[in-house]
Amino acid sequence: MKKIMFLAVIFGLLAIGMIFAAGQEEGAAKEVELEIFHFKVPWIDAWENLEDEFEAAYPGVTVETEISGGGADWRTLLKAKFAAGAGPDIFIIEGFSDYQLWKEYIEPLSDQPWVSHLLPNAKASATFDGELKSMPLAMEGYGYIYNKDLFAKAGITKTPATLDELAAAAKKLKGIGVYPFASGFGTWWVISNHFTNIPFAQQDDPMGFIEGLNNGTEKIPGNAVFNQWKNVFDLVLANSEPNPLTTDHNSQVAMLANGQAAMIQQGNWKEAVLYDTNPDLNIGLLPIPISNDADAGRVPVGIPFYFVVNSTSEAAEKEAAKNFLSFLVGTPEGQRYVTEEFKAIPAFDNIPASNLGGVGKDIVEYSKQGKTIPWMFSFWPDGAVNEFSDAAQKYAAGIVSFPEYTREIQAMWDRLK
């Protein structure tokens, strides 16, 4: 008897499920499902609210977002989606190399209402093959995020802007029993994209240097800027936590937030999680100096990613995708997310940067003074970010000397270009 009751319940549930499913299918004829893919994992909670607000403003559109990032290979996932014929309607690219890869799927966006409000340098970097094809949202900068309270405790009065000042600060910090740096060199993008970007971006003509490497007129071994950069590399290695190759970006955040380390090489994307972990944290951003020149302290500021619309999506989905992007940067509701929730530095002149944390404020300050250098890693050949990480980790572990390291990355460049 019990068994029959159980079966009846199951069948009943199945029947209800089928009716429900059928109802959904009928509705789907009118509804547009907008699929979005990006890698900003820290935005995950706010993004859901943003979806709700957008859905309320545009009835008939449902938003489905997949967020994959942190340490994950988001490009692989994105490729798999396209290979399966399920490419999202909005996805992201990191810059020029990605554009080359995806260009047949990228819709031009030059007719969008927000274009006139883009900051000039953001607009320039979002333009590919002579046409605006992507939407930058925010600018990001990185350097050494430092704990101001620990600096004060160690008696450091002037914020270090040159190599020697940084070395002196590290010595004082060691004196009060904290690790001056939590290197995070176990995470490939920390040691590769961001750290190895420094000698590329500090060249007199960074773009010319890349072209020179591609046509063989420039060489990495013996390059003066690379040799200067070695000094700050060695400084970090000598003053970081033990076993830097086993510390990843999450450990960096933990070590800074709990006061074990005084500086981490990270950017304003980590600010939200830092304040989440420790709301009382008093932090700011230092540049990564490679010499003792007065003007050595420059912060690498760039556009971390660009939203693009899938040109192979259905017309209604493309329409919804463009509406979503306009909603995000063109309406007060959407703009609130950019500044309040994502704590981002907007790439638009009509979105005032408010509610920035200590790191974000410092980045804006460096930008105003023109003390910035570009992000050159999006011009590296495919795969270079991974291989440069291997090479730099070998140097960090003391397996190869610095000249050997430079020869190795030169060989990698020549093979991958």
Next chain:
Amino acid sequence: MQTVRVKKPAGSRQEEGEGEGEGENERVGEREGERVGNVVSVLSGSRKRRKGSRGNSILTRQDSSFWMFTVPALLIFLIIVQIPFFIGIFYSLTDWDGINSAPDYIGFANYRELVNDTRALGSLSFTLRFTAAVVVLSNVLGFSLALALTKGLPGTNAMRVIFFLPNIIGGLILGFLWRFVLIQGIQAIGKTTGWAFFQTPWLGDPTTGFWGSVVVFVWKTAGYLMIIYIAALLNIDKSLIEAADIDGAGKFQTLIKIKVPLLFPAFTVCLFLMLSWAMKLFDVIFALTNGAPYGSTEVFALNIYKEAFVYNNYGYGSAKAVVFFFFVAAITIVQVWATKRKEVQL
């Protein structure tokens, strides 16, 4: 010579006084044994037919119920393994980046490139060293556990379950768990105790990266091999052991002269399993080290994955995969052939 026919004689259960849970484990071992047995007999099918032994290889079976049950599985196998395999061979002759809709045919250029790819050769060498280490350690450990757990000691069933459990955990989860244990856990112990062994940077240099990977994979697989060995050990005819005993053979002599030769079908299976698992390993390493530090623990499967999906050289990655397929196939066929020659027929 049917490999690992591990069905027990009816009487053995009472003799051993075993419980229910352990019978469960045995059936798992039995199924796997049969599956691999089939693979093995397919691999060596021609030899068998020539010798004119029992001709019920799947290639000669005629009755219709056999095909009725096999065709659905074959169809699925065809669709998700065979056809993609040939598509992969096609892509290996192109310069496809994985996204572009019109790849160019470039002939065997990808295969020629492989000879000079030091990174790929390095990861092949890691894969071979890793395979050698885990094949030996996992089999030794699995066999030792099997010997210990067929002695009828108290708690035997619970122990068998415990040693088998790591196999149930998925490779990725297991990799992440061990990553935490080796990096955070061991260092925490090192900090409290001050012992040098616990202060070494596990997974932080090539040596600890290698042994860390080996430990994790042996931990995962040894329990599985144990089950196969237990099944085979219990299958040995008690009269043979008794006869050896009466003839005055010691425990060690019985093991070497009687048990080991009779267990050779199980060795064939276990070596085959470990060789192919270890060489094709991906998930555990992906989660545990992802090739770090500096690519020194990059198994070949991970190298292929990175080439195809991270470096955007899908064509070249496919070429590597094709070469790797023939490489693994050649090694495992030689191994199966070599161990099968040693199998004893009664």
